Amino acid sequence: MAADRNQQALRDNCRADSESDSYRPPLKLGVVRQQLAQQYISTANAPMSISVIVPAYNEERYIGETLNHLNRAKDYLLKRKGMSTEIIVVDNDGTDSTASIALSSGAKVIKESQQNIARARNVGAKGASGSLLVFIDADVIVPESLLWRISEAMKDEGCVGGAVDTIYQPRKLWLKAYLQVWRLFGKLAGMAQGATQFCRGDIYARLCGYDETMYMGEDVDFYRRLKRFAKRHHARVCFIQEIQVIPSTRRFDRWSFWRTLVWTNPLFIIIFRRRKGPWKEWYRTIAR
Ligand SMILES: Nc1nc2c(ncn2[C@@H]2O[C@H](COP(=O)(O)OP(=O)(O)O)[C@@H](O)[C@H]2O)c(=O)[nH]1
Numbered sequence: 096m097a098a099d100r101n102q103q104a105l106r107d108n109c110r111a112d113s114e115s116d117s118y119r120p121p122l123k124l125g126v127v128r129q130q131l132a133q134q135y136i137s138t139a140n141a142p143m144s145i146s147v148i149v150p151a152y153n154e155e156r157y158i159g160e161t162l163n164h165l166n167r168a169k170d171y172l173l174k175r176k177g178m179s180t181e182i183i184v185v186d187n188d189g190t191d192s193t194a195s196i197a198l199s200s201g202a203k204v205i206k207e208s209q210q211n212i213a214r215a216r217n218v219g220a221k222g223a224s225g226s227l228l229v230f231i232d233a234d235v236i237v238p239e240s241l242l243w244r245i246s247e248a249m250k251d252e253g254c255v256g257g258a259v260d261t262i263y264q265p266r267k268l269w270l271k272a273y274l275q276v277w278r279l280f281g282k283l284a285g286m287a288q289g290a291t292q293f294c295r296g297d298i299y300a301r302l303c304g305y306d307e308t309m310y311m312g313e314d315v316d317f318y319r320r321l322k323r324f325a326k327r328h329h330a331r332v333c334f335i336q337e338i339q340v341i342p343s344t345r346r347f348d349r350w351s352f353w354r355t356l357v358w359t360n361p362l363f364i365i366i367f368r369r370r371k372g373p374w375k376e377w378y379r380t381i382a383r
């Protein structure tokens with residue numbers, strides 16, 4: 096209970112801070128999030144440089160292809176704008192060859208022993224040197240123009256961050272149609288998931304990063320807070336629709352129709368996102 100109260104105080108503190116007009120370093124934060132806050136205050140006016148953060152748990156089957164595509168996007172940006180990109184893979188307590196594949200693809204690898212997707216994202220941000228943070232999941236294929244397109248969107252100083260349209264390509268037709276409905280609904284509701292999200296480093300710090308008390312939906316929550324921050328400060332988020340990223344459908348491919356209906360239901364996610372139990376498939380018997 097005391098731990099819960101502490102986490103609640105932490106969240107309130109971040110909320111108060113991101114809603115105030117002048118920046119105060121947040122109090123009572125966990126170590127990672129406190130260091131994050133301090134790190135990025137100074138990057139507010141720096142010229143744009145990009146750090147891509149890939150949280151990864153036992154991703155040996157997917158991460159090689161993800162990083163190949165990311166390296167292509169990195170080269171494209173370098174060619175078109177002369178802008179270099181840092182790629183960081185956060186090995187979240189993995190036991191397979193994810194880290195060595197990442198190293199041989201030229202990425203920087205950071206280890207994090209506490210299994211939590213939000214924490215892996217925050218640890219990556221803490222180790223990043225770029226002024227713009229781009230979060231990409233380890234099972235997501237990105238188009239060559241991705242980083243260039245994001246850097247173009249962020250030329251607009253009023254844009255604090257955003258996300259990229261995400262499209263699933265499962266084999267089952269009903270699943271394809273179902274996921275397409277959620278995609279359209281998400282767009283109408285102004286929601287965005289974490290397959291690819293981005294944020295200015297200083298704003299990320301003001302929001303205290305991803306909420307580590309959540310085991311699921313931390314990405315949708317972050318985007319919601321980013322939007323709220325933008326609204327309060329008369330700024331905006333940029334949702335990029337002209338290109339799409341493609342996550343794997345590994346979980347959906349194994350699930351029954353009913354299971355899919357329950358586990359993708361936003362209400363179910365909101366009710367249980369702070370409990371680890373319902374998310375065994377993410378934190379114990381993991382589909383890979
Ligand atoms: N499942 C899981 N993914 C993790 C963990 N830590 C980091 N990740 C990464 O978080 C991202 C999203 O996880 P994923 O299993 O693909 O979840 P999904 O996209 O919601 O189906 C992937 O890049 C994972 O490798 C962890 O402890 N469990």
Ligand SMILES: [Mg+2]
Pocket residue numbers: 232234342343
């Ligand atoms: Mg995934």
